[in-house]
Amino acid sequence: MNSGTLQINALQLSRQQQPLLSLSTEIHAGEVLTVMGPSGSGKSSLLNWLSGLLAPQFSASGQIVLDGKDITHLPPHQRHMGLLLQDPLLFPHLNVAENIAFAMPKAIKGAQRQAQILAALDSVGLADMALRNPASLSGGQQARVALLRVMLAQPKALLLDEPFSKLDSRLRQEVRELVFNFIQQAKIPALLVTHDQADVPAAGRLINLAEMEAATC
Amino acid sequence: MKLGQSLYDWGIRVAPWLLFALLVLPVLGGLIGVLLPAFGWLPTLGSQQVNLLAWQQLWQQPGLPQMVTLSVTSGVLSSLLALLVCLLLLGCFYGSRGMMLLQRIFSPLLAIPHATAAIAMAFLLTPSGFFSRVFALLTGWQTPPDWLLPNDAVGVSIMLALFLKELPFLMIMSLAALANSTVLTQFQLAQSMGYQRLTAFCKVVLPQLYPKLRLPIYAVLAYGCANVEIAQIVGPSGPPTLAVAIVQWFNDVDLHRRFMASAGAVLQLAVVLSVLLAWWCAERLLAWGLGRLLSNGRRSYADAVWQRLSWLILGLVGLTLVLAMGGLILWSMAGYWSYPDLVPDTLQLSHWLTALPFIRLPLLNAVVVAFAASGLALLLTLATLEAEQVRQKPLSWLSQSIIYLPLLVPAIAFLFGVVWLQEQLGIAPGMGTVIASHSLFVLPYVFLALAGNYRLLDPRWASVAASLGLSPGAVFVRVKLPLLFKPILLALALGLAVSFGQYLPTLLTGAGRVATLTTEAVALANGGSRRLVAVYALLQMLLPALAFLLAYWCSKLFFQPGTKTQSNASVAVK
Structure with a gap:
């Protein structure tokens, strides 16, 4: 895995010319920066801007530097930003193993490819689910496959958009640990947006957009 | 109030059956009506014995293999081209601002009737047409080239005209199918993985x-594979496509040729079914062969080249459309137009003034038939969708497929049978029979246009209204219909557009007695004045365009809180 720092420089995010969010920060390898705030405060738009998928009604200025490289104007597929969203969004036309294979680099081929997929599934207790239809998996199982998929894509940074919000409390704790362990082991920067205080990792930094807005006012 | 509720109950109980009866009975009845004469049984012509004479006669027809080949190649290649271009454009613009551009370009094109597309293509391809004149600018030609377009033997003109109509249809269907935001997020997710x-x-x-x-x-x-009007306008005559030949045999003064025509119609059905089966097999084969590529991890297949190609195709399609429509407008007003000038020497309105006195009746007929057929289709569709919601049981796969039946079974294969049934049942051809036959073809489009919006309507609206004391009938009329006002109007406009463009059903079930703009335009296109044909083609296109404009305008006028109409209504209530 690549390690590095994610820098957000002088971001000004607007929706239809209305200022929404200003931010400058740096996230180090293995660190999780949590951004909290009420609905409509621009949390998800921040992730969309970072991943290069900002909707047309939004506009943004600023710079994104990942691993020392300016990626602000790169298309989404060249940014190496992994995305983990509220829903697992497993591809319904592929089975569990194929969903994971989809994310792996092409250079890993044949038996090695199969072995990595099985090892990954085994590591989260899903070894016998490789050929299953994703829809037949429980919510927690789907969340774990989604995490494996993003891990094996070998991202240089991870963007998390309330990935635990639809899980029950037991699963939530389990998946949260898996995700934060992965970030630690892979030594990549991560940005988590959530509106639930319980999701904030103990060792991470926190930016509360509601407080920022209040301070600005 | 009780009467209204009873009407509602009766409507949602009966409508689904009526809808399926209207779709299935004419198609099945019509198929029987051509199958029996194909095997020699047609008592009105004195034949009550089952035999294979019609088939022997059909096999002996000169050029039959060429007719079948032309039908298959023009149908398959145009569909394949339209599908590939549609997917390429979608792939390059999906999830971007370009999708709006695609929607804006292709939505109005859906309203162009087939006959108009064929006439516009004929004007474009003819040796003195716009393409040739644009080439002349580059090559210095002073006389029109000696090429056999349109009406070429290979069917290139048919393919281009079909492509012009099929691409917008597939594009609009794809855009509707891609409205699901989950697929867009999955697409973005794949891009975030480097794809x-x-x-x-x-x-x-x-x-x-x-x-x-x-x-x-x-x-x-x-x-x-089975269209008549396009092949009749831009297709070859010796031999024509199978569908055009069948129409000629049916209309032959020698009534005994109807036996062979019926056999031809059965052959046309077999050809279409074989093509569909072959396509289905090709789908399976491709899915099996390409399935493993989905998860091989390769992130690009020369995407940049395809991206450039898609812009080129979009430009070419746009240019063809501008030239085709521009050509129609110019021809409708052209005085003397010498070759290779790009515009006529003089422009005049005399062709419009000549045509206008003759179009009143065809125009009136077209409007009456379209409103009656679309109104009926809309009522049946709304009641069937409401019944589906009330019963909380979605339509089965079979029922959904039946809705497509009139579009999947070639019209030429069963419409002659419908005419035969009409004769057997003593139903005089006229406005009523034309309206009924149009409903058959309008119904699938109205249903498909409305079903998605109806099913996606948040059920909590109905729950809230019911909790406020409204009966199911009142919820339907006072809550659902106003909420769905815009899609309902657009579905109605689509129905009108489909009806305005119908040629074969109007001609056959009306026995030629109900003239519409489309039947007149097709008749004129085969040998009439080019300028007059252009006037009819434009008028034919104007009707569906007006229907869509009216739908948009009305949807903005009513049930929009805060608009003038609504606030006046509130004052009146107070």
């Missing part, structure tokens, strides 16, 4: 889109 745009589209979106596009593709294939 380039078109590759991400092919590996993530296409496998989910194609199953929803399958029936529209089959409809396009069936129409492409």
Whole structure:
């Protein structure tokens, strides 16, 4: 895995010319920066801007530097930003193993490819689910496959958009640990947006957009 | 109030049966009506014995293999081209601002009737047409070239005209199928994993889109292989496509040729079914062969090249459309137009003034038939969808397929049987029979246009209204219909557009007694003045365009809180 720092420089995010969010920060390898705030405060738009998928009604200025490289104007597929969203969004036309294979680099081929997929599934207790239809998996199982998929894509940074919000409390704790362990082991920067205080990792930094807005006012 | 509720109850109980009866009975009855004469049984012509004479006569027809080949190649190649271009454009623009551009370009094109598309293509391709004049600018030609377009023997003109109509249809169907935001997020997710745009589209979106596009593709294939008006206008005459030949045999003064025509209609059905079967096999083969590529991890397949190609194609399609429509407008007002000038020497309105006195009746007929057929289709569709919601049981796969039946079974294969049934039942051909036959073809489009919006309507609206004391009938009329006002109007406009463009059903079930703009335009296109044909083609296009404009205008006028109409209504209530 690549390690590095994610820098957000002088971001000004607007929706239809209305200022929404200003931010400058740096996230180090293995660190999780949590951004909290009420609905409509621009949390998800921040992730969309970072991943290069900002909707047309939004506009943004600023710079994104990942691993020392300016990626602000790169298309989404060249940014190496992994995305983990509220829903697992497993591809319904592929089975569990194929969903994971989809994310792996092409250079890993044949038996090695199969072995990595099985090892990954085994590591989260899903070894016998490789050929299953994703829809037949429980919510927690789907969340774990989604995490494996993003891990094996070998991202240089991870963007998390309330990935635990639809899980029950037991699963939530389990998946949260898996995700934060992965970030630690892979030594990549991560940005988590959530509106639930319980999701904030103990060792991470926190930016509360509601407080920022209040301070600005 | 009780009467209204009883009417509602009766409507939602009966409408689904009526809808399926209207779709299935004419098609099945019509098929029986051509199958029996194909095997020698037609008592009105004195034949009550089953035999194979009609088939022997059919096999002896000169050029039969060429007719079948022309029908198949023009239908399959135009559909394949339309599908590939549609997917390429979608792949390059999906999830971007370009999607709006695609919607804006292709939505109005859906309203162009087939006959108009064929006439516009004929004007474009003819040796003195716009293409040749544009070439002349580059090459210095002073006389029109000696090429056999349109009406070429290979069917290139048919393919281009079909492509012009099929591409917008497939595009609009795809855009509707892609309205699901989950697929867009999955597409973005694939891009975040390093997949380039078109590759991400092919590996993530296409496998989910194609199953929803399958029936529209089959409809396009069936129409492409068995269309009459396009092949009649831009197709060759010696030999023509099978469908055109069948119409000629049916209309022959020698009534005994009807036996052979019926056999031809059965052959046409077999040809279409074989094409659909072959396409289905090709789908399976491709899915099996390409399935393993989905998860091989390759992020790009020369995406940049395809991206450039898609812009080129979009430009070419745009240019063809501008030249085709521009050509129609110019020809409708052209005085003397010498070659190779790009515009006529003089422009005049005399062709319009000549045509206008003759179009009143065809125009009136077209409007009456279209409103009656679309109104009936809309009522049946609304009641069936409401019944589906009330029963909380979605239509089965079989029922959904039946809705496509009139689009999948070639019209030429069963309409002659319908005419025969009409004769057997003593129903005089006229306005009523034309309206009924139009409803058959309008119904699938109205249903498909409305079903998505109806099913997606948040059920909590109805729950809230019911909790406020409204009966199911009142909820339907006072809550659902106003909330769905815009899609309802657009479905009605689509129905009108489909009806305005119908040629074969009008001609056959009306026994030639109900003239519409389309029947007049097709008749004129085969040998009439080019300027007059252009006037009819433009008028034919104007009607559906007006229907869509009216739908948009009315949807903005009513049930929009805060608008003038609404606030006046509130004052009146107070």
